Amino acid sequence: MISIGFFNNKGGVGKTTLLCNVAASLSIEHKKKILVIDADPQCNASAYLLKDDDLEKIFLDSDHYSIDSFFEPVRRGKGYPTNLPKIVRSHRFEVDLIVGDPKLSIREDLLANDWAETKNGEPRGFQTTFAIRALISQLTDYDLVLVDMGPSLGALNRSILLGVDYFLMPLSVDIFSMMAVENIIKSFDVWREALEDAIKKHDKSESQSFEIAGQAVGWNLGFAGYVMQQYRAKSKGGVREPVVAFERIISRQREELIELCKFFDADPELLNLGEIPSLSSVVPLSQQAHAPIFELASRDGVVGSQYTRVSEAAEFFHKISGNLLERLGQ
Template sequence: MKSIAFFNNKGGVGKTTLVYHLAWMYSSRGLSVLVMDLDPQANLSAMFLEDQRLAELWEDGENGTVVDSLRPLIARTGDIAPPHVEMIGKKIGLVPGNLALSRFEGLLSENWSKCLDGEEAAFRVITAFHRIMRQAAAGIHADVILIDVGPNLGAINRSALIAAEQVVLPLAPDLFSLQGLRNLGPTLLDWRRGWRKRLAEMPSQAGIDAPTGEMQPLGYVVMQHGVRESRPVKAYGRWLDRIPGVYREAVLDTPEAKAPAIEEDPHCLSMLKHYRSLMPMAMDARKPMFSLKPADGAIGAHVEAVRACHDDFLALAERIAARSGFAVS
């Protein structure tokens, strides 16, 4: 079982859409998938669930979302509660997000430094996401865990990324994504080093299931680039050309005098096209773009677009699986 986070501190790059579609793609290939919505905006949960069901989970107050599992820690009355997993079909399990998750930020910040003093309670707070994730994954016999986080470098994301074995970086071909990449790379390195330093102080008698904090970069995905005659339009091309070099310098810390073109870069997992009208259609049908049917409005030119979307996401899913070490049939 592999845990993979999808992260960029620049918002609007299609991160949540990517996680949603990969979850459906892996499940369609027979894998059991756990999806963790650790973004306080809970957009991923809203993509999977009808508003009425999401309202029920938020209003339950006992065992509906990730916040309910954290509630004993937030109230300082105990450890994590068993997580609720909302099944989406037979093969996707969702640990729903909640806007109230932002209340956990302060507690995470406070206990990060306390781990250096070997405080057991602090380690229980910092490892909460990891332990919730593992319990939920065991309950559905998950083959892979996909983690969605918000676009920031705060304490919630630090704890979520520590729980991830690997990280995929969604990008848009623009200045802001490149700048986000420059911030993100050193931050991941700092978090990795900081967590390993704290792990050395964890009391052995505590018996806490703690993550190793690997956060191994798997590569990047360029989302929604414009295409004209099978080539990126000029406005995007100037930024695409810079991504391989910035990724090596900022994320891998292995700058090269001349980085390869993005089409030849082994770290580029995919360049996903903008599927134009498919996404609104998919949102109305509450299904992934590559599963749209004529009854959903996918007729005419849309039929070929749906087929191309399926092929693109399948290729990406297989590439991520190959690098993570799990099989896709």
């Protein structure tokens, strides 16, 4: 099982749309067993993957064991729970889902406070910081676990990124998305240095390493790649290219991405998973139908030229998911 966090600390880059459609492509096109974890307190992935009635039933169920509930015994110092958050099925996307929980945002305080204990090498801090890794380590029935994350560099996302194997970065073509790459590099550098120092303190005081599922924790995050989205494209010689207004920003972004790849000692050419020009009106149709863009049909309200957008979406998402599997050696 491989876990991947979809992350950019710049909002509005189409992260959740990318994750859900790549997840569906991995399942439908590539026959992989996929689980999505909605770890964004805004719960956009859950709202996209499930119908409103299904979500309402879940949240009104008094016995619903959510991703937020997983943290409660950790908060009380009782260790990791043995039962998993409830897993449900998104039938049109053909993936499983751990539904998001708005209360997860409250865990920011717990994770931030216990990060100080982590840096001091204290076991309690390590237990809290690596709670997400403990959860993911139990999901061995899946080929890939994809984690939707909010757009921040806060304590919750730090814990998620320390818990997954890779992160994948969606990018939009704007100056702020470009600046976000620089912020991410700086944060990763600080987190890695702090964690490596904390591990030394812990192992010295406890005379043993802190382990999850029999493996010592550490800075193990890899870079799965990036996807450029939401640019306007023109056709030149049968090839779609970004219009001039976006070319300058794309060029600057590539410079920042080269620096990010250097951080992970990775080849930038291998990490470009694909590009998605604007898919205009079919994205709202997909959200309303709770269905992948590339699976939309007339029953979902597709008309006229929108069929071309649906066909293009299939090409884009299947290419990205295929490149991702190749990158992961799957």
